[in-house]
Structures are given as structure tokens and as C-alpha cells.
Amino acid sequence: MEKGKDRPEPAEGRQFSESGGKDSRVAYSLENINRCKCSQCPVQADSQCAQDKLKSSEQKIKSMPAGEVPPPEDVPGIYCSTGKATCQDLDPGRQCICGTCDVWKEYNLKEGDPNNHFCHHGRAP
Numbered sequence: 001m002e003k004g005k006d007r008p009e010p011a012e013g014r015q016f017s018e019s020g021g022k023d024s025r026v027a028y029s030l031e032n033i034n035r036c037k038c039s040q041c042p043v044q045a046d047s048q049c050a051q052d053k054l055k056s057s058e059q060k061i062k063s064m065p066a067g068e069v070p071p072p073e074d075v076p077g078i079y080c081s082t083g084k085a086t087c088q089d090l091d092p093g094r095q096c097i098c099g100t101c102d103v104w105k106e107y108n109l110k111e112g113d114p115n116n117h118f119c120h121h122g123r124a125p
């Protein structure tokens with residue numbers, strides 16, 4: 001498992017619940033993971049690391065008790081909640097599609113800075 005500098009906060013310091021993390025505006029929840037558009041984003045399209053994590057995280061979610069979620073470093077998305085991507089082979093020069101996402105709309109992420117490319121800039125403030 002990767003444990004790079006860009007890894008999100010330690011798991012024990014975060015709340016993986018509907019109420020969201022103490023330090024995260026966007027809840028790290030299964031509902032939000034399922035609404036996230038990052039899996040369809042051009043920035044990740046050619047990332048083998050992200051594609052592999054996508055497949056394995058989908059398998060993990062299926063095999064987990066209902067409503068439970070894998071640790072953030074295993075999920076290649078919802079970066080607005082968890083912060084920068086752990087995969088190093090993304091292409092942040094391509095267009096971010098967060099603006100099409102219902103999470104982005106619900107949490108009014110447009111108003112923040114950063115308000116896009118959370119995989120590159122870090123989580124929403």
C-alpha cells in the first residue's frame with residue numbers, strides 16, 4: 001500500500017460517516033463516493049494507478065457490510081473530501097469535471113478555493 005507524503009490525514013483522525021470529517025467539509029460517505037464523477041474524468045483516464053484502484057475499490061465496497069467505505073487512499077475519487085490523489089500518474093493539465101457533480105453542487109464547492117482539480121490542489125476548504 002502506498003504511504004506517500006500526499007496521503008490524506010491519518011485514518012484515525014478522520015470520521016468516515018455521514019456527518020463528515022472533522023476537518024473536511026464534504027462527508028466521506030458511500031453516497032458521495034457513488035455520486036463522485038472522478039472515475040469518468042479525463043484527468044484520471046490514462047492513470048493505470050487510478051484505474052486499478054477504481055476496480056479494487058468497487059470490489060471492496062461490494063464485499064463490505066452495507067454503508068461501509070474503504071479507506072480514502074483506496075478510493076480514486078471524492079478528492080474534495082479526502083484531499084490530493086495518492087496516484088502520481090494523473091494529468092492535472094486536463095479539464096476537471098467536478099462542475100458536473102451533484103456533490104459539488106450540493107456543497108456549493110464553486111465558492112471555495114480551490115474549487116476544482118481537488119486531486120491536485122487538495123480538498124475543498
Ligand code: SF4
Nearest residue numbers: 036037079080098101
Ligand atoms: S466534486 Fe469532484 S471530487 Fe468531489 S465528489 Fe464530485 S467529482 Fe468527486
Ligand code: SF4
Nearest residue numbers: 038041096097118119
Ligand atoms: S477532482 Fe476534478 S480533476 Fe480531479 S479527478 Fe476529480 S473530476 Fe477530475
